[in-house]
Amino acid sequence: MKKTVILLVCATLIGGCTPRSEAERFADNLLKKMTLREKLGQMSQFAPSTGVVTGPDGDPIDVYAMIKAGEIGSVLNLKTPQEIEHMQRIAVDSSRLGIPILFGHDIIHGCKIIFPINLASACSWNLDAVRKSASIAAYEASAMGIAWTFSPMCDVSADPRWGRVSEGAGEDPYLTAKMSAAMVEGYQGASLADSSTILSCVKHFAAYGAPEAGRDYNTVDMSERMFRDRYLPPYKAAIESGAATVMTSFNDFDAIPASGNDWLLKTLLRDELGFDGFVVSDYRAIEEMMAHGTAADMNEAAGTALNANLDMDMVSGAYLAYGEALVEEGIVSEKEIESMCRNILIAKYKLGLFDDPFRYGGADRFDKSIYKEENLESAREVARESMVLLKNDSGLLPLDSGERIALIGPFVSSPRAMLGSWTAFRDFDRTVTVDMGFKSRFPGRVSVAKGCDAFDDIEGGIADAVRAADKADVAVLVLGLPGELSGEAASMTSVELPDCQKKLLSAVRQTGKPVIVLLATGRPMALESVIDDIDALLLVWHPGTMGGHAIADLVSGDFSPSGHLAMSFPRCDGQIPVRYNYKNTGRPADGVGLRSTNSRKIYQSCYLFTPNAPLYPFGYGLSYTEFSFDSLEVLTPEVALGESVRIRARVSNVGNREGAAVAQLYMRDLVASTTRPVRELKGFEKLFLKKGESRFVEFVLTPDDMAFCRKDMEFAQEPGEFKVWIGDSSDAALEGVFVVK
Ligand code: BGC
DSSP, X not given: OHHHHHHHHHHHHHTTOSOOOHHHHHHHHHHHHOOHHHHHHHTEEEOGGGSSOBOTTSOBOOHHHHHHTTOOSEEEOOOOHHHHHHHHHHHHHHSSSOOOOEEEEOOSSBSSSBOOOHHHHHTTTOHHHHHHHHHHHHHHHHHHTOOEEOOOBOOOOOOTTSGGGGGSOOSOHHHXXXXXXXXXXXXXXXXXXXXXXXXXXXXXXXXXXXXXXXXXXOOBOOOHHHIIIIIHHHHHHHXXXXXXXXXXXXXXXXXXXXXXXXXXXXXXXXXXXXXXXXXXXXXXXXXXXHHHTSOSSHHHHHHHHHHTTOOBEESSOHHHHHHHHXXXXXXXXXXXXXXXXXHHHHHHHHXXXXXOTTTTOOHHHHHHHTTOXXXXXXXXXXXXXXXXXXXXXXXXXXXXXXXXXXXXXXXTTOHHHHHOSOOTTOOGGGOOOHHXXXXXXXXXXXXXXXXXXXXXXOTTHHHHHHHXXXXXXXXXXXXXXXXXXXXXXXXXXXXXXXXXXXXXXXXXXXXXXXXXXXXXXXXXXXXXXXXXGOSEEEEOOSOOTTHHHHHHHHHTXXXXXXXXXXXXXXXXXXXXXXXXXXXOOSSOOSSOSOSXXXXXXXXXXXXXXXXXXXXXXXXXXXXXXXXXXXXXXXXXXXXXXXXXXXXXXXXXXXXXXXXXXXXEEEEEESSOSSOOBSOEEEEEEEEEEOTTOEEEEEEEEOHHHHOEEOTTSOEEOOXXXXXXXXXXXXXXXXXXXXXXX
């Protein structure tokens, strides 16, 4: 009797007899009816809106015939609700099993209403606002029939040469983890069955943010320890918050392209992180294994990706073309294909697509759902919160005394500069440009002069700008980089201001009028060579549809800036990559290597002539009011391994108006079995304080927060002494200590 019970328990555990969910049962039943080709079809995604669609051999594909044959499981990049509905109709009515298509799109920072680029939103340090932006994006996208976004990008990067920094949350693993998780929650909501939520996609797995020399798609090679400490946490956090899908990256990782990397996709993603959704390749990334030189042909590339358990092929067509033969030859097992296809069917089931393939609405719902007033207001709020006041000599900003304003620069009237990259559904005519925002907030006080183009002089441009500045009380220059020059395939060797803009700035400076710069950019820029010509500097990023109004909200003083940098701003190109969480080295620097050519060289880890510190560090940002931090107290100065540490400090608004402070907690593990960063962000809280108001912030540092990849490769805590700081940037000075026994 006893034996039978034990046997039964074992059979349950070993034989996978854990109770199946409804979704799993549904998928298993459906799989029984599917041919191998139909399974491979579900695992294939195509992009018919990109013009001529070609198959693996370059032949044109008849998409509709393929849908009817059950050969397409997912489609990306359709542009209208009508197109989506039409295609879904064909899949459901004319294919043998009527399996609905999963429509995906890059809804990266908004759908119709464009929110600030992701790097900017991260500077808000406001998780509720970021979560809400993602849920509004999902609300608008789902109304079109889109059920899947390829977001959030969880790639950590400290390299502003890499254009895709605009899509992430900057250089810090902790902040990026929090932002990524909040986005997943926003897109997916409480239930995927809700018709306003969509699948999110954690990308780009893995370490795509560390390409050599900041060049997009380039080789990534680093120690497993560095990967686990610095790059893995955001992917992990997003998966833990329930992300339904993961996208592989274009790069190789430890010399194996990510899309064929079974350590990444099986050992780490499935076995260790416990991910149970489905994985999609990046665009043609399976095919690209040939260029990487790890597959001789598409057949081999398909086999490698299938054997790495990459569930869905984005666009290369390799699975459909070679999958059956690979099974026949015994290179790939049909059982594994079945389990990959099952992951996809389960996602479709969870979305409710099998109940109602048209559940998202279509043209009618779409028209009613986009550009809602309250959602535009949310976009304006988060844009405001994402801007960072970097300099404000003698309180030049805000302009609240009736000043006449000369609004100058290449981006003054540019909707594109407000939007940034990845804005497939943008409407320029719904975008509030800087001049529109200024004219509506400062009626009768604004004159406009372009001055120059982004990269080129324009005839008479500088003379016009100087004339405008002469006639005004203050010159406001909108400088930076065009919106389309960030994002994918937008790497640059210099992040300085283009020469023509430097010339414009210097000419306006010479008028003697106070100079304010509004910096529109998708990446940190190196401003040391021009910073002395600027009295006040407000980093506005690419702030989205409501950008012009949000900028005017801050410039006018209607609101106080509260953004803090999610990525350090280097002094000059040669400092890149520069980050706050560097390691001490054996020869830590306390100065510059040489102050002048005849001074003595110092043998420290530093540059000759240039300090190591960036121009503006991670976490930095000013306000129109002032905050002070004091009374730091470690409430638990001695704890045992496995116990949490509590730390608090008082934050006071000691300036002349209300505003929001960002209290940041940093930690340093003083002696460990591996070298540790000099500081690591471990907590933050944004607090709104009235003039004269004080409040205590309390942080709890958990054993997980203290964990790192130890010498023995365990990700865990170690005993020892720790330092902590609380303040409003990574330079925070207020410190305390604690000991873990
Ligand atoms: C990008 C992905 C994107 C995909 C689909 C690729 O080029 O790297 O981030 O989701 O295209 O558009």
